[in-house]
Amino acid sequence: ITDSFILQNSYPIPCVGFGTWQTPNGDTAIQAVKTAIDAGYRHIDTAAVYGNEISIGQGIKASGIDREALFITSKLWNTERGYTKTLAAFEKTLTDLQLDYLDLYLIHWPASESKYFDWEQINLDTWRAMTELYKAGRIKAIGVSNFMPHHLKALLETEIAPMVNQIEFHPGHMQAETVAYCQSKNILVEAWSPLGTGRVLKNEMLQKIAAKYNKSTAQLCIRWCLQNNVLPLPKSITPARIIENSQVFDFVITDEDMELINRMPPFGASGKHPDQVDF
Ligand code: A2P
Numbered sequence: 001i002t003d004s005f006i007l008q009n010s011y012p013i014p015c016v017g018f019g020t021w022q023t024p025n026g027d028t029a030i031q032a033v034k035t036a037i038d039a040g041y042r043h044i045d046t047a048a049v050y051g052n053e054i055s056i057g058q059g060i061k062a063s064g065i066d067r068e069a070l071f072i073t074s075k076l077w078n079t080e081r082g083y084t085k086t087l088a089a090f091e092k093t094l095t096d097l098q099l100d101y102l103d104l105y106l107i108h109w110p111a112s113e114s115k116y117f118d119w120e121q122i123n124l125d126t127w128r129a130m131t132e133l134y135k136a137g138r139i140k141a142i143g144v145s146n147f148m149p150h151h152l153k154a155l156l157e158t159e160i161a162p163m164v165n166q167i168e169f170h171p172g173h174m175q176a177e178t179v180a181y182c183q184s185k186n187i188l189v190e191a192w193s194p195l196g197t198g199r200v201l202k203n204e205m206l207q208k209i210a211a212k213y214n215k216s217t218a219q220l221c222i223r224w225c226l227q228n229n230v231l232p233l234p235k236s237i238t239p240a241r242i243i244e245n246s247q248v249f250d251f252v253i254t255d256e257d258m259e260l261i262n263r264m265p266p267f268g269a270s271g272k273h274p275d276q277v278d279f
Protein backbone atom coordinates (compact mmCIF):
# COMPACT_ATOMS: atom_id res chain seq x y z
CA ILE A 1 0.00 0.00 0.00
CA THR A 2 3.01 2.29 0.45
CA ASP A 3 4.31 1.37 -3.02
CA SER A 4 4.20 4.47 -5.14
CA PHE A 5 3.38 5.80 -8.54
CA ILE A 6 5.87 8.47 -9.59
CA LEU A 7 4.41 11.74 -10.82
CA GLN A 8 5.85 13.54 -13.86
CA ASN A 9 7.84 15.84 -11.54
CA SER A 10 9.39 12.72 -9.87
CA TYR A 11 7.33 13.14 -6.69
CA PRO A 12 6.14 9.74 -5.35
CA ILE A 13 2.46 9.16 -4.54
CA PRO A 14 1.38 6.13 -2.46
CA CYS A 15 -0.51 3.87 -4.84
CA VAL A 16 -3.75 3.45 -2.87
CA GLY A 17 -5.31 6.54 -1.33
CA PHE A 18 -7.97 6.79 1.36
CA GLY A 19 -11.14 8.44 0.05
CA THR A 20 -13.21 10.71 2.30
CA TRP A 21 -16.07 11.94 0.12
CA GLN A 22 -19.32 11.54 2.08
CA THR A 23 -17.44 10.95 5.32
CA PRO A 24 -19.20 13.21 7.82
CA ASN A 25 -17.19 15.84 9.68
CA GLY A 26 -16.70 15.13 13.36
CA ASP A 27 -15.79 11.97 15.17
CA THR A 28 -16.58 9.74 12.15
CA ALA A 29 -13.95 11.43 10.00
CA ILE A 30 -11.40 11.62 12.82
CA GLN A 31 -11.75 7.91 13.56
CA ALA A 32 -11.80 6.89 9.88
CA VAL A 33 -8.55 8.71 9.15
CA LYS A 34 -6.90 7.37 12.29
CA THR A 35 -7.99 3.83 11.48
CA ALA A 36 -6.71 4.18 7.92
CA ILE A 37 -3.30 5.47 8.97
CA ASP A 38 -3.04 2.74 11.62
CA ALA A 39 -3.87 0.22 8.87
CA GLY A 40 -0.96 1.50 6.78
CA TYR A 41 -2.57 4.05 4.44
CA ARG A 42 -0.24 7.01 3.88
CA HIS A 43 -2.29 8.84 1.27
CA ILE A 44 -5.48 10.70 2.18
CA ASP A 45 -7.77 12.40 -0.30
CA THR A 46 -10.17 15.14 0.76
CA ALA A 47 -11.67 18.37 -0.61
CA ALA A 48 -12.94 21.66 0.74
CA VAL A 49 -16.48 20.84 -0.41
CA TYR A 50 -16.56 17.57 1.56
CA GLY A 51 -16.86 19.76 4.67
CA ASN A 52 -14.62 17.45 6.69
CA GLU A 53 -11.17 19.01 6.42
CA ILE A 54 -11.12 20.09 10.06
CA SER A 55 -11.76 16.55 11.27
CA ILE A 56 -9.43 15.04 8.68
CA GLY A 57 -6.72 17.33 10.05
CA GLN A 58 -7.49 16.22 13.59
CA GLY A 59 -7.32 12.56 12.53
CA ILE A 60 -3.93 13.16 10.91
CA LYS A 61 -2.66 14.85 14.08
CA ALA A 62 -4.03 12.04 16.25
CA SER A 63 -2.24 9.40 14.19
CA GLY A 64 1.12 10.69 15.39
CA ILE A 65 2.69 9.93 11.98
CA ASP A 66 5.34 12.34 10.66
CA ARG A 67 3.93 14.81 8.17
CA GLU A 68 6.61 13.87 5.61
CA ALA A 69 5.45 10.24 5.70
CA LEU A 70 1.96 11.26 4.57
CA PHE A 71 0.57 12.32 1.21
CA ILE A 72 -2.38 14.70 1.57
CA THR A 73 -4.58 15.83 -1.32
CA SER A 74 -7.26 18.51 -1.32
CA LYS A 75 -9.33 20.20 -4.02
CA LEU A 76 -10.38 23.72 -4.91
CA TRP A 77 -14.16 24.10 -4.96
CA ASN A 78 -16.02 25.54 -7.94
CA THR A 79 -17.09 28.78 -6.24
CA GLU A 80 -13.42 29.65 -5.62
CA ARG A 81 -12.14 29.61 -9.19
CA GLY A 82 -9.95 32.43 -10.45
CA TYR A 83 -6.49 33.65 -9.47
CA THR A 84 -7.17 35.57 -6.24
CA LYS A 85 -9.89 33.33 -4.87
CA THR A 86 -7.77 30.24 -5.47
CA LEU A 87 -4.93 31.63 -3.37
CA ALA A 88 -7.35 32.38 -0.52
CA ALA A 89 -9.12 29.01 -0.73
CA PHE A 90 -5.79 27.24 -0.53
CA GLU A 91 -4.89 29.06 2.70
CA LYS A 92 -8.29 28.16 4.21
CA THR A 93 -7.82 24.49 3.35
CA LEU A 94 -4.33 24.46 4.90
CA THR A 95 -5.66 26.11 8.05
CA ASP A 96 -8.55 23.65 8.32
CA LEU A 97 -6.21 20.69 7.84
CA GLN A 98 -3.61 22.22 10.24
CA LEU A 99 -0.91 21.71 7.62
CA ASP A 100 1.75 23.97 6.20
CA TYR A 101 1.90 22.35 2.77
CA LEU A 102 -0.19 20.03 0.59
CA ASP A 103 1.20 17.14 -1.41
CA LEU A 104 -1.41 17.57 -4.12
CA TYR A 105 -4.00 20.24 -4.87
CA LEU A 106 -6.59 19.71 -7.60
CA ILE A 107 -9.12 21.88 -9.42
CA HIS A 108 -12.24 19.96 -8.35
CA TRP A 109 -14.30 20.46 -11.55
CA PRO A 110 -13.50 22.30 -14.76
CA ALA A 111 -15.33 25.49 -15.55
CA SER A 112 -17.10 24.03 -18.56
CA GLU A 113 -18.50 25.20 -21.86
CA SER A 114 -22.05 24.40 -20.78
CA LYS A 115 -22.06 27.25 -18.30
CA TYR A 116 -19.30 29.73 -19.12
CA PHE A 117 -18.47 31.50 -22.35
CA ASP A 118 -14.92 32.11 -21.03
CA TRP A 119 -14.54 28.68 -19.36
CA GLU A 120 -11.05 28.14 -20.72
CA GLN A 121 -9.77 31.47 -19.37
CA ILE A 122 -11.31 30.76 -15.95
CA ASN A 123 -9.47 27.46 -15.78
CA LEU A 124 -6.24 29.15 -16.88
CA ASP A 125 -6.58 31.86 -14.20
CA THR A 126 -7.15 29.21 -11.55
CA TRP A 127 -4.20 27.25 -12.89
CA ARG A 128 -1.92 30.30 -12.70
CA ALA A 129 -2.54 30.47 -8.94
CA MET A 130 -1.94 26.74 -8.53
CA THR A 131 1.29 27.03 -10.52
CA GLU A 132 2.48 29.88 -8.32
CA LEU A 133 1.80 27.92 -5.13
CA TYR A 134 3.58 24.93 -6.63
CA LYS A 135 6.64 26.95 -7.56
CA ALA A 136 6.73 28.45 -4.06
CA GLY A 137 6.90 24.89 -2.67
CA ARG A 138 3.58 25.14 -0.84
CA ILE A 139 2.15 22.28 -2.90
CA LYS A 140 4.33 19.38 -4.04
CA ALA A 141 2.21 18.52 -7.07
CA ILE A 142 -0.78 20.09 -8.82
CA GLY A 143 -3.54 18.70 -10.98
CA VAL A 144 -7.18 18.61 -11.88
CA SER A 145 -10.27 16.50 -11.37
CA ASN A 146 -13.16 15.59 -13.65
CA PHE A 147 -11.41 17.14 -16.66
CA MET A 148 -12.01 15.76 -20.14
CA PRO A 149 -9.32 16.01 -22.84
CA HIS A 150 -10.66 19.27 -24.25
CA HIS A 151 -10.58 20.85 -20.78
CA LEU A 152 -6.95 19.79 -20.34
CA LYS A 153 -5.64 21.13 -23.61
CA ALA A 154 -5.01 24.76 -22.64
CA LEU A 155 -3.48 23.80 -19.29
CA LEU A 156 -1.04 21.49 -21.03
CA GLU A 157 0.35 24.46 -22.92
CA THR A 158 1.27 26.39 -19.78
CA GLU A 159 4.58 26.38 -17.91
CA ILE A 160 3.61 23.56 -15.53
CA ALA A 161 1.35 20.83 -16.86
CA PRO A 162 -1.21 19.05 -14.65
CA MET A 163 0.33 15.99 -12.99
CA VAL A 164 -2.90 14.25 -11.98
CA ASN A 165 -6.49 13.98 -13.22
CA GLN A 166 -8.91 12.45 -10.70
CA ILE A 167 -12.02 11.09 -12.41
CA GLU A 168 -14.86 8.69 -11.70
CA PHE A 169 -13.49 5.28 -12.64
CA HIS A 170 -14.75 1.80 -11.80
CA PRO A 171 -15.85 -1.33 -13.68
CA GLY A 172 -18.60 -0.33 -16.09
CA HIS A 173 -17.41 3.29 -16.16
CA MET A 174 -13.85 3.56 -17.42
CA GLN A 175 -13.85 6.86 -19.38
CA ALA A 176 -11.39 5.16 -21.70
CA GLU A 177 -10.77 8.16 -23.91
CA THR A 178 -9.87 10.44 -21.02
CA VAL A 179 -7.66 7.79 -19.42
CA ALA A 180 -5.79 7.13 -22.69
CA TYR A 181 -5.33 10.85 -23.28
CA CYS A 182 -3.99 11.45 -19.75
CA GLN A 183 -1.66 8.47 -19.84
CA SER A 184 -0.27 9.64 -23.19
CA LYS A 185 0.53 13.02 -21.57
CA ASN A 186 2.06 11.44 -18.47
CA ILE A 187 -0.83 12.62 -16.29
CA LEU A 188 -1.57 10.10 -13.55
CA VAL A 189 -5.24 9.11 -13.46
CA GLU A 190 -6.81 8.69 -10.02
CA ALA A 191 -10.12 6.88 -9.53
CA TRP A 192 -12.80 8.47 -7.41
CA SER A 193 -15.48 5.98 -6.32
CA PRO A 194 -13.48 2.91 -7.45
CA LEU A 195 -16.34 0.83 -5.98
CA GLY A 196 -18.96 2.92 -7.78
CA THR A 197 -19.91 4.24 -4.30
CA GLY A 198 -20.65 0.60 -3.48
CA ARG A 199 -23.06 0.10 -6.39
CA VAL A 200 -20.79 -2.15 -8.45
CA LEU A 201 -20.23 -4.58 -5.58
CA LYS A 202 -23.59 -6.18 -6.34
CA ASN A 203 -22.55 -7.13 -9.87
CA GLU A 204 -22.65 -10.91 -10.27
CA MET A 205 -19.87 -11.20 -12.77
CA LEU A 206 -17.51 -9.23 -10.54
CA GLN A 207 -18.56 -11.33 -7.57
CA LYS A 208 -17.75 -14.50 -9.50
CA ILE A 209 -14.34 -13.29 -10.62
CA ALA A 210 -13.48 -12.11 -7.10
CA ALA A 211 -14.43 -15.49 -5.62
CA LYS A 212 -11.92 -17.18 -7.93
CA TYR A 213 -9.13 -15.25 -6.25
CA ASN A 214 -10.61 -15.65 -2.76
CA LYS A 215 -10.90 -11.88 -2.56
CA SER A 216 -13.85 -9.56 -1.99
CA THR A 217 -15.46 -7.71 -4.89
CA ALA A 218 -14.14 -4.47 -3.41
CA GLN A 219 -10.59 -5.84 -3.40
CA LEU A 220 -11.03 -6.97 -7.02
CA CYS A 221 -12.12 -3.46 -8.08
CA ILE A 222 -9.20 -1.82 -6.29
CA ARG A 223 -6.67 -4.24 -7.75
CA TRP A 224 -8.23 -3.79 -11.20
CA CYS A 225 -7.61 -0.03 -10.97
CA LEU A 226 -3.96 -0.60 -10.10
CA GLN A 227 -3.46 -3.03 -12.99
CA ASN A 228 -4.89 -0.35 -15.30
CA ASN A 229 -2.28 2.09 -13.91
CA VAL A 230 -5.03 4.09 -12.25
CA LEU A 231 -4.68 5.08 -8.58
CA PRO A 232 -7.72 3.96 -6.53
CA LEU A 233 -9.19 6.08 -3.71
CA PRO A 234 -11.63 3.73 -1.93
CA LYS A 235 -13.74 5.37 0.78
CA SER A 236 -14.98 3.65 3.92
CA ILE A 237 -15.82 4.58 7.48
CA THR A 238 -15.99 0.92 8.56
CA PRO A 239 -12.75 -0.31 10.17
CA ALA A 240 -12.96 -3.87 8.76
CA ARG A 241 -13.52 -2.51 5.25
CA ILE A 242 -10.75 0.09 5.57
CA ILE A 243 -8.35 -2.78 6.31
CA GLU A 244 -9.86 -5.06 3.66
CA ASN A 245 -9.42 -2.38 0.97
CA SER A 246 -5.69 -2.18 1.70
CA GLN A 247 -5.13 -5.91 1.19
CA VAL A 248 -4.77 -5.96 -2.58
CA PHE A 249 -1.13 -6.94 -3.02
CA ASP A 250 -1.35 -10.71 -2.57
CA PHE A 251 -3.03 -11.55 -5.87
CA VAL A 252 -2.77 -10.69 -9.56
CA ILE A 253 -5.77 -10.48 -11.90
CA THR A 254 -5.06 -12.44 -15.10
CA ASP A 255 -5.01 -10.68 -18.47
CA GLU A 256 -8.19 -12.57 -19.43
CA ASP A 257 -10.06 -11.39 -16.34
CA MET A 258 -8.77 -7.83 -16.81
CA GLU A 259 -10.21 -7.91 -20.32
CA LEU A 260 -13.53 -9.29 -19.08
CA ILE A 261 -13.84 -6.47 -16.55
CA ASN A 262 -12.58 -3.81 -18.97
CA ARG A 263 -15.22 -4.88 -21.47
CA MET A 264 -18.18 -4.84 -19.10
CA PRO A 265 -21.12 -2.85 -20.42
CA PRO A 266 -21.81 0.53 -18.82
CA PHE A 267 -23.32 0.37 -15.33
CA GLY A 268 -23.06 1.91 -11.90
CA ALA A 269 -21.92 5.41 -12.91
CA SER A 270 -22.84 8.29 -10.65
CA GLY A 271 -24.28 10.19 -13.60
CA LYS A 272 -22.11 13.21 -12.89
CA HIS A 273 -20.39 14.48 -15.98
CA PRO A 274 -18.29 17.62 -16.37
CA ASP A 275 -20.60 18.96 -19.05
CA GLN A 276 -23.74 18.24 -17.09
CA VAL A 277 -22.79 19.41 -13.64
CA ASP A 278 -24.41 22.78 -13.15
CA PHE A 279 -21.62 24.57 -11.31
P1 A2P B 1 -18.86 2.51 4.37
O1 A2P B 1 -18.12 3.83 4.21
O2 A2P B 1 -20.14 2.67 5.10
O3 A2P B 1 -17.97 1.44 4.93
P2 A2P B 1 -16.48 4.37 -3.24
O4 A2P B 1 -15.10 4.32 -2.68
O5 A2P B 1 -16.59 3.77 -4.60
O6 A2P B 1 -17.08 5.77 -3.22
O7 A2P B 1 -17.43 3.46 -2.33
C1 A2P B 1 -17.72 3.82 -0.99
C2 A2P B 1 -18.93 3.02 -0.53
O8 A2P B 1 -18.61 1.63 -0.54
C3 A2P B 1 -19.31 3.36 0.88
O9 A2P B 1 -20.70 3.24 0.97
C4 A2P B 1 -18.60 2.29 1.71
O10 A2P B 1 -19.31 2.02 2.90
C5 A2P B 1 -18.68 1.10 0.77
N1 A2P B 1 -17.52 0.19 0.93
C6 A2P B 1 -16.22 0.54 1.03
N2 A2P B 1 -15.43 -0.52 1.13
C7 A2P B 1 -16.23 -1.61 1.12
C8 A2P B 1 -16.01 -3.00 1.19
N3 A2P B 1 -14.77 -3.48 1.31
N4 A2P B 1 -17.09 -3.82 1.15
C9 A2P B 1 -18.34 -3.33 1.01
N5 A2P B 1 -18.61 -2.02 0.94
C10 A2P B 1 -17.58 -1.16 0.99
